[in-house]
Amino acid sequence: MNIKSEVSCLVGGMQGEGIESVGEILAKALGRNGYYLFGYRNFSSRIKGGHSDFHLRIGKDPVYNASERFELILAFDHESIELHQRSLIDGGVILFDPKTVKIDQITIRGGIQSIAFPFSDMAAELGSKQMKNMVAVGAACALFDQPIGVFGDAVREQFAKKGEAIVEKNMAAVKKGHEFLQELMDTRFPLEKQPQSGQRLFLSGNDAISIGAVLGGCRFMAGYPITPASDILENLVQMLPNYGGVAVQTEDELAAIAMVIGAGYAGTRAMTATAGPGISLMQEAIGLAGATETPIVIVDTQRGGPSSGMATKIEQSDLHAMITGTHGEAPRIVLAPSTVEEAMLDMPKAFNLAEKYQCPVFVASDLVLSTSKQTCEMANLQLEDIQIDRGKRVAETELAMSGDRVYKRFAITDDGITARSIPGQKKGMHHVTGIEHGPTGHPSENPANRVAQMSKRARKLQCVPMNDAIKYEGIPQAEVLLIGFGSTYGAIREARLWMQKEGAAVGHVHVRMLHPLPAAEISQYTEKAKTIIVVEQNSTGQLANLLKQHISIHAKLHPCLKFDGVPISPSEITSFCRELI
Amino acid sequence: MATLHDYRMDITPNWCPGCGDFSVLAAIQKAAVNLNIEPENFVLQSGIGCSGRISGYLNVYGMHTMHGRSLAVAQGVKLANRDLTVVCAGGDGDGFGIGGNHFVHAARRNIDITYIVMDNQIYGLTKGQMSPTSPKGFLTKSSPEGNPESPISPLQLALSANASFIAQGFSGDIKHITSLIEQGIRHKGFAFINIFSPCVTFNKVFTYDFFKQNIVNLDDDPQYDSTDRTMAFDKVEQTDGFVKGLIYRKERMDFVDALPGRSGKENLSNQDLQLSADQVQNLLQRYM
Known part of the structure; x- marks a missing residue:
């Protein structure tokens, strides 16, 4: 059997059915088996109903983005198959629940297996239809040839609060899914065994931002619920009181940032977190913080705009709002993390910069970075090195x-x-x-x-200071230079690796500070490059224009733009590059 | 011991001679001295407008903020450091027009700050347009045919928003407003004091004389019970809002005490920010 260094699966169903819990438990268990994970959640602006899916990529080596290809689809609705079967590898498997999927109504493409797996019925037999998710966990575990033991712990932790009986039932559901798959089919996608590793976290960018805020001395947060930033408010409402702080939900974003200015002025490290419409509402206050030289931190979890735009979809189109937004001219700093590790560490940095330079500091996240979960290596974080500099x-x-x-x-x-x-x-x-x-x-x-x-x-x-204002990866004297910021890091990285494998001299600058722009640092690489491709998820090329404003690279710069709400994929980047070079 | 001299700022206000805001400024300074508050522990936020300039006219930690947002800024200061005396001041347009939302929410939140509105029923700094408290039919530059809208009742609005201290005064009686401000500052919770503060330049209807003749003094009514919310509502209704004195007061837990894990704790602004290794471990636990 072909041992794989990574596999991916998609779990899809109606929103509100607990699709994500399948991913959560798989991720937790596989993470403990030493694998690196990336979990991307595709969701809509509604509570229940409507299709939603969770993509989980599992690798022997670190993974920074969702995979374009899956080995397995666990389907609880038609859309999971209709939308995603083209992304299955040849020989890939669809396990569908015959209770909710009428397979004869769907044309299944050639080269893949679609197999009825009675998730709901099996769960019902065990006492609750809700446990169909746990049956699915068991099936995936068997298909990836993973020992079932570690899943027990993950299930126990997930359901511990609900009592031993519930834990037992859910474990039985996992076991049943595992056994049934073994009886059902011989296909396996075994993962290369991974030795036990150092301590790791599995968390979203929003979780990392929340933790980073506390580590960075934030003791006051004011926010107004908005997708995809609400997790940060919810996290900090729970976390801050344990560290002598407080988070409050305000009547609107105007009040949130105004309270933050008040708290910052009074000597507390204070922040707000918002997105799209919230950033628009906060513009006037950004000017006040700039003019009064008050340290504040604003997290912008960018999403589709303008106006209400696409609240649950990725876009990186608030650059102008962060860099120049507010009337008149006010100083500010804009940091742009691209991984969960950076999201965590940029927060203490943001608070230090805010107090040192007495101005607003933005942390420019985006929907994919904020809501996707990634494995994070504790050893890379070096949290003990975090220093608080009050300016x-x-x-x-x-x-x-x-x-x-x-x-x-x-x-x-x-x-x-x-x-x-x-x-x-x-x-x-x-x-x-x-x-x-x-x-x-x-x-x-x-x-x-x-x-x-x-x-x-x-x-x-x-x-x-401009140290760490960019990160560079790839061939030192690259002829083709990819430039991006934020969550596109993973896709650009993967595209670069593919192109390098084909012999192309490719490099990758990821801009970690958008303002003040590290123009000299970027120029080191743009000067040598023949072709510069700026990858960003907006329609006007905001980063490309920003670069052109500071560096004379107009003739060789090509914006690779995507603004359909779907995260850019490595193959989209490579095809764009191939057409140019 | 703080003196009036300590609170004085050597800057001449840009208000018109005779402006009601002079009395409010003097009353705030007098109240602070009477309560023996050191100026370094006094923070005054103000909004935008003629009255908003007040924060620059006394020697405290003064914050002149944004149009309508001074209450929100003030709440941030108080949440960061509850040992500070936080007073917020502005006009009727600032507080009930552009900032109306924050007024309602600060009141229901019952955060321990004192909010003084200098109500002149007009926009003065922009030279005479109608305000949210201008009566129906009121003639201004932006309502040359008469104000087509009905005014809001600040006192009834505060009552319905659950404010725990509501008072009203008139700039022509500085002793009275000083006393109201003292009571407001002493009140643990959100204290709202509306002060009729005549605009001598743009408002020729609501003048000092008008208030002297028309305002009803609650002190003259021995039956009035300021703990009775229904009575308060009715009194405002009967007097068409032209009433002065303590309208309503009720002790209710203040916001900081109501916040989980906050009561009796060290101020946010006064904490050691570096976490211990154990604290870091606890923070990360649920993501391991």
């Missing part, structure tokens, strides 16, 4: 010696950064306002002061 704060002793009645919070300095005083600090009183102001924060329309204050705020960003 320039004026000391009590300095204030005590000062002859000023009002603290010069906005005194002009060489690097543009003035030490903050925090409410409660004696003799630190001052005024902050969105109106142009002098050193004490009181309104001023004096032309010279205006220029001095605008320049001061702009100057701060010139000092932002």
Whole structure:
């Protein structure tokens, strides 16, 4: 039998049927068997009903994106087959539930096996139809030739709260699915055995962002429910009280960011998390944070826009809103994580930058990064290295010696950064306002002061360190250069590896800080490249335009754009490249 | 011990001579001194408009924020550090028009801040347009044929939003508003104080004389019970809102105490942010 270094499966059914729990348990168990996982959830803006599916990629080596091809489809509805059978490998298997799938109504393509597997009936026999998901887990486990033992632990953890009887029943369902598959067929997709590894996490970008926030000293979060950012609010409502903090749900996004500005001003590390329409509503406040030099962190889990757009679909189209959004010109920093590990570590970094440069810091996530789950190696995180840097704060002793009645919070300095005083600090009183102001924060329309204050705020960003502002992978002197940001990292990486295998000299710059743009760092690679392909999930090429604004690469730059709401695949990138080169 | 001098800022307000906001500024400063609050522990947020400029006219931690959002900013400050005295001030357009949503929610949240609205029934800084408290038929630059809309009743709105302290005063009686502000600051919960603060330039109807002649003083009504919400609602109805004094007050748990795990804890702004190895382990546990 052909041993595989990776396999993928798709579980599909009606939304609300617990499709994701199949993936959860498979992922948990396989993760403990040492495999790397990537789980992508395709869902709609509704609670129950409508098709939804979960893609799970299981690899011996790290995986950063969903696979384009599956070995197995577990189908609880027609769409799972109709939409995805073309993605099955030749020799792939569909296990469908005859209770909900009328197979004679579907044309099955050649070269694959579709087999009725009575998930619902078997579950019903064991006491509850809901357990059909666990029967499916057992079947997948057998098909991938995995020992069943480790699944027991995963099931136990999933259902422990519901009592021993429920745990036992669900374990029986897994066992039954496992046995039935073994009797049913000989086909297997055995995975190469993986030695036990170091400690790992399996979590979504939103989970990582939430953890990263707490690690980074965030003690206040205000948010308004919005897809796909709500998990962050829900996570932090639970997590923060354990670390002396609090998360509150506000009446709207306007209140959320305004509260964050208040808390940031009062000396707490504070953040909000939102998407699309929320970012639009927050624009005015971004200007206030910029003008008052208040540290705040904003997570934007980008989704399809404009307006309500496509709330449950990927897009990377808020670059302009993050980089230049708000009226007038206000400083800000925009970080762009591309893996769950980076999502976690960018949060402490964002809080440090916000306090150091006293400005809003965006963390530009996107729907795929925020909602997909990935394996994360603890050893790579080096959480013990996280440092908290509170930036320039004026000391009590300095204030005590000062002859000023009002603290010069906005005194002009060489690097543009003035030490903050925090409410409660004696003799630190001052005024902050969105109106142009002098050193004490009181309104001023004096032309010279205006220029001095605008320049001061702009100057701060010139000092932002550029280390880790990009990551580069591939051949050092690449002729073909792929550039992207955010969750497309996995697809670009896989496309690069395929093209390299074919002998192409390909490199990959992934931009990790979108503003201020690390133009010099990117230029090192663009200068040598003959063809530059900017991969992004929007319709106007926002990153491509940004690069053109800073680097003279117009003639050799080709935007590879996708804005249909579906994550870009490696083969879409390679076909785009092949047409060009 | 803080003195009035400590609270003074050597900046001349840009308000018109005779503006009602001068009295509100003086009353806030006097109330803070009477309550012996040190200026460094006093944070004043303000919105946008003539009255919004108030945050720059006293020497505290002053925050001039966004049009309509000062209450939200104020709540963030209070949540971060509950030891601070947080007072928020602005106009009727700021608080009931563009910021109306935050007013309702701050009230029901019962966060421990004092919200002072300088209500002049007009937009002054933009030179005389109708506001959410302008009466029906009111003639302004944006309603030359008379205001086609009915005004909101700030007091009844606050009552229905479950505000735990509601008072109203008039700029012409500085002693009275000082007392209301003191009571509002002492009240543990959301305190709303609406102050009729005449615009001498753009509002020729609701003048000092108008209020002197028409406002009903609750102190003159020995039967009035400010703990009775129904009575409060009726009183506002009967007086068409032209009433001054403590309208309603009820002790109710403040927001910070109501938050899970927050009561009696160290302020957010005062914490050691570096986590121990055990804390990190606990944070990650559910994802292992």
